[in-house]
Each structure stands twice: as structure tokens, then as C-alpha cells.
Amino acid sequence: MPVFLDTSDSTFEQSFATLLSAKREDSPDVDAIVAEIIADVRTRGDQSLLELTAKFDRLSLPDTASLRITEAEIDAAIADVPAAEREALELAAARIRAYHEQQLPEDKSWTDAAGATLGWRWSAVSAAGLYVPGGLASYPSSVLMNAVPAKVAGVSRLAVTVPTPDGEINPLVLLACRISGVDEVYRVGGAQAIAALAYGTDTIAPVDKITGPGNAFVAAAKRRVFGKVGIDMIAGPSEILVIADADNNPDWIALDLLSQAEHDESAQSLLITDNAAFGQAVAEAVEHRLKTLQRGPIAGASWRDFGAVIVVRDLEEAAELSNRIAPEHLELCVADPTALSQKTIHAGAIFLGQFTPEAIGDYIGGPNHVLPTARSARFSSGLSVMDFLKRTTLSQMTPDALRAIGPAAATLATSERLEAHGLSVLARLDALNR
Numbered sequence: 001m002p003v004f005l006d007t008s009d010s011t012f013e014q015s016f017a018t019l020l021s022a023k024r025e026d027s028p029d030v031d032a033i034v035a036e037i038i039a040d041v042r043t044r045g046d047q048s049l050l051e052l053t054a055k056f057d058r059l060s061l062p063d064t065a066s067l068r069i070t071e072a073e074i075d076a077a078i079a080d081v082p083a084a085e086r087e088a089l090e091l092a093a094a095r096i097r098a099y100h101e102q103q104l105p106e107d108k109s110w111t112d113a114a115g116a117t118l119g120w121r122w123s124a125v126s127a128a129g130l131y132v133p134g135g136l137a138s139y140p141s142s143v144l145m146n147a148v149p150a151k152v153a154g155v156s157r158l159a160v161t162v163p164t165p166d167g168e169i170n171p172l173v174l175l176a177c178r179i180s181g182v183d184e185v186y187r188v189g190g191a192q193a194i195a196a197l198a199y200g201t202d203t204i205a206p207v208d209k210i211t212g213p214g215n216a217f218v219a220a221a222k223r224r225v226f227g228k229v230g231i232d233m234i235a236g237p238s239e240i241l242v243i244a245d246a247d248n249n250p251d252w253i254a255l256d257l258l259s260q261a262e263h264d265e266s267a268q269s270l271l272i273t274d275n276a277a278f279g280q281a282v283a284e285a286v287e288h289r290l291k292t293l294q295r296g297p298i299a300g301a302s303w304r305d306f307g308a309v310i311v312v313r314d315l316e317e318a319a320e321l322s323n324r325i326a327p328e329h330l331e332l333c334v335a336d337p338t339a340l341s342q343k344t345i346h347a348g349a350i351f352l353g354q355f356t357p358e359a360i361g362d363y364i365g366g367p368n369h370v371l372p373t374a375r376s377a378r379f380s381s382g383l384s385v386m387d388f389l390k391r392t393t394l395s396q397m398t399p400d401a402l403r404a405i406g407p408a409a410a411t412l413a414t415s416e417r418l419e420a421h422g423l424s425v426l427a428r429l430d431a432l433n434r
């Protein structure tokens with residue numbers, strides 16, 4: 001992929017199509033392994049969890065009771081968390097909670113002209129399961145982003161599964177569980193954790209909805225249990241699109257692009273600018289910063305590996321391209337970000353103005369950082385309180401309401417050749433007219 005694309009070049013559409021089509025599929029091998037693991041957990045329950053945990057996480061547990069991380073173990077693990085990290089996590093949780101409380105929808109009920117009382121009611125799923133990836137890939141912030149909305153929605157039982165490779169766990173993950181009100185934590189990972197949450201074992205009671213990111217085995221397992229339980233989404237590699245004019249600090253923009261690139265070697269970081277010289281300055285700043293990064297998949301990499309600069313004629317064209325990209329994260333570093341945001345309608349999350357780096361949204365802003373990737377922002381949204389709620393419709397007829405609309409129901413039932421349907425209405429109408 002060339003680093004620079006220009007919409008006025010004749011080859012632009014072809015290069016842009018290549019950018020859009022970059023995606024990752026799970027291999028059929030992974031799916032076959034996952035199918036076997038799920039079947040084994042369904043048949044052998046906790047015994048299968050113990051064996052798979054020993055095999056994949058190199059952790060031999062003495063008995064099934066130790067699959068659960070006890071409150072005392074959590075207390076011990078979080079005791080030494082430095083105050084600054086504890087306070088930052090607490091501030092993040094409070095801000096995420098306050099934001100998600102605003103999302104709570106209202107029940108509705110009204111009586112229409114026929115006299116029918118109609119409406120709907122929201123209620124939380126009874127139990128939710130949250131998968132937290134293990135090892136270095138585990139983010140305490142992601143625990144908050146999943147667990148807090150579940151609790152705000154009113155989920156009464158929230159169970160977390162997290163692999164503990166070689167018995168190790170990030171204490172901040174446990175602290176985030178504690179702060180956000182998680183009820184149970186299990187040291188189980190991979191497809192076996194998803195199977196246990198979906199089907200239940202003697203130790204892990206089944207849940208109704210599973211959320212949370214994970215590797216290819218976790219993603220394949222979530223796909224397979226969907227239907228038995230609800231799932232949030234299958235999160236792909238991170239993406240960021242920055243639209244910036246020349247009135248920006250190239251180094252700030254370079255760091256924003258790198259902030260998502262460092263999540264994953266398949267992450268994508270794009271800059272759209274109406275000023276070619278500014279685009280060049282950002283590309284140079286990226287290369288410079290890359291030399292100084294010590295850790296992660298992009299240390300030592302080149303900008304060419306994960307990003308591109310697209311030079312456009314004007315911001316109108318930038319908005320059009322942005323809508324075709326439908327990025328997970330969209331930063332608008334332009335003079336009037338609000339005006340531009342009204343034109344950029346397909347994006348998971350929008351960050352307005354040069355003082356709103358995307359990293360604020362990852363941790364502390366308040367909105368959720370679990371967002372649609374791989375262009376799915378065209379038709380879906382980030383995780384929210386709504387993911388843990390369902391809507392039940394309500395209808396109540398009076399005799400007059402049944403007299404008014406019942407005959408039409410009976411007519412439609414007859415036209416669909418559903419005799420009992422029609423009779424269930426007509427029997428009541430007969431009684432009312434007697």
C-alpha cells in the first residue's frame with residue numbers, strides 16, 4: 001500500500017478499494033478446534049475446563065472449586081495496586097457510569113383511538129458473561145467498558161472469565177472487576193470459557209449474553225454460541241481515521257495514528273488532509289516516533305505497514321471518503337469539527353477538535369470504547385446499555401377495542417388459512433355481542 005494517495009490521481013479508486021478491503025478471516029482450522037472444545041465442555045463440564053486450562057494456560061488446578069477466583073484472592077491481588085492507578089480507574093469508572101446512565105431508555109404506554117392500550121417495557125438480561133483476554137492483551141479499561149454498562153442496565157449477575165497463563169493475572173483487571181460490580185470471576189480462557197458461559201457447568205452457571213474481545217478462538221466460539229446466547233459483536237483490529245487541516249501539530253496527529261496502530265499488527269491508521277505538505281509532515285513525524293517506540297507490534301515497523309495519507313481537494317471530499325471508510329474511530333482536527341461531524345455519518349465514535357485525542361475515549365471520556373470495526377459502523381453501534389436490555393411489547397384490549405379491531409384480525413387469519421387464530425378472536429366477539 002502506498003503511503004500517499006491523492007484523490008486527483010487516476011489510480012486513486014483502485015488503491016482506495018485495496019484499503020477498504022483489508023480484513024482478517026478466522027481460519028477453518030480454528031473453527032474446527034473450537035467446535036470440538038465446545039462439544040467437550042458441554043459433555044464433560046468442569047472436568048473439561050480443568051484439562052483445557054492445564055493444556056492452554058499451563059495451570060493445573062487442584063479441584064473445580066478453584067476455577068473461581070475468590071473475593072479473598074481478589075483482595076490480596078489488588079492490595080498493592082498503586083494509588084494513582086486505583087484513582088485513575090475509579091475516575092474512569094465513574095465517568096463511564098455517568099455517560100451510560102444517560103442511555104437508559106424509558107418505558108412507554110398510550111391508549112389509541114380504538115381504545116387499545118399499547119406500549120413497551122425495557123428489562124435487563126438476567127445474567128451476562130464478560131470475556132477478558134489474558135496476559136499482555138488484557139485491558140482493565142475494557143473490563144470497565146463492558147461491565148459498567150451491564151450493571152447500569154440492571155444485570156443482576158455478571159460473571160467474568162479470564163485466562164491466567166502460568167497462573168498470572170493483571171491485578172488491575174481484578175480491581176476493575178471489583179470497581180464495576182462484577183459478581184463472579186473465573187480463571188478460564190479461550191473457547192472453553194465461552195462454552196461454559198453459554199451452556200453452563202456445575203461451577204459456572206450459564207448466562208444470557210456474552211460480551212468482550214479475545215483472540216481467534218474466542219471470536220470463533222462467540223460466533224458458534226450465538227443463538228443459544230446473545231453476543232455483542234466480533235471486534236476486529238483497531239482503526240483510526242484522522243481528518244486534519246494544516247492548522248495542526250503534525251506530531252500530535254502522528255501520535256494519534258500510532259495510538260491505534262500499536263494495538264494490533266493488522267490495525268489501520270489513516271489520515272485525510274486537504275494539505276499535501278501537512279500530510280508529508282505527519283508521515284515524517286510518524287516515522288520519527290516509530291524509531292523511538294520500544295514496545296508493541298509497531299516498534300521498528302514502518303508507516304507503510306499500517307497506514308496511509310489521503311490528500312483531498314476539500315473537507316467535503318474528506319467527509320465523503322470518511323463515510324465510505326466508516327471508521328471505528330474518527331478524529332476531526334479541523335476549524336469547525338461540529339459542522340464536519342454532521343456530514344460524517346458512518347463512524348463508531350467521533351472525536352471533535354485538536355484537544356480530543358482518541359486515547360481520551362479509550363479510557364476516560366465516558367463513551368464506550370467497544371466499537372464497530374471493519375466498516376460495520378455503516379450499520380451498527382458501539383457497546384451500550386442497550387446491549388444488556390431487551391424490549392417487551394405490551395398490548396391490552398378492552399371489549400370496545402376488541403369490537404373495533406378484532407374483525408380485521410379475524411379476516412386476516414382467514415386469508416392466511418389459520419382457523420384457530422380467527423376463532424380465538426371471534427369467540428370473544430360472539431360472547432361480547434350476546
Ligand SMILES: NC(=O)c1ccc[n+]([C@@H]2O[C@H](COP(=O)([O-])OP(=O)(O)OC[C@H]3O[C@@H](n4cnc5c(N)ncnc54)[C@H](O)[C@@H]3O)[C@@H](O)[C@H]2O)c1
Nearest residue numbers: 056133134135137163189190191213214215217218235264
Ligand atoms: N478489541 C479490543 O478492544 C481488544 C482488547 C484486548 C484484546 N484484544 C484482542 O484479544 C486478543 C488476546 O489474545 P490472547 O491470545 O493473548 O488472549 P485470549 O484470552 O484471547 O486467548 C487466550 C486463550 O486462547 C486459547 N488458545 C490459545 N491457543 C490455542 C490453541 N492452539 N487451541 C485452542 N485454544 C487456544 C486458550 O484457551 C487461551 O486461554 C488479541 O487478539 C487482541 O488483539 C482486543
Ligand SMILES: N[C@H](CO)Cc1c[nH]c[nH+]1
Nearest residue numbers: 139141142238362369371
Ligand atoms: N482502542 C481500543 C479499541 O477501540 C480500546 C483500548 C483499550 N485500551 C486502550 N485502547
Ligand SMILES: [Zn+2]
Nearest residue numbers: 259260263362
Ligand atoms: Zn486504544
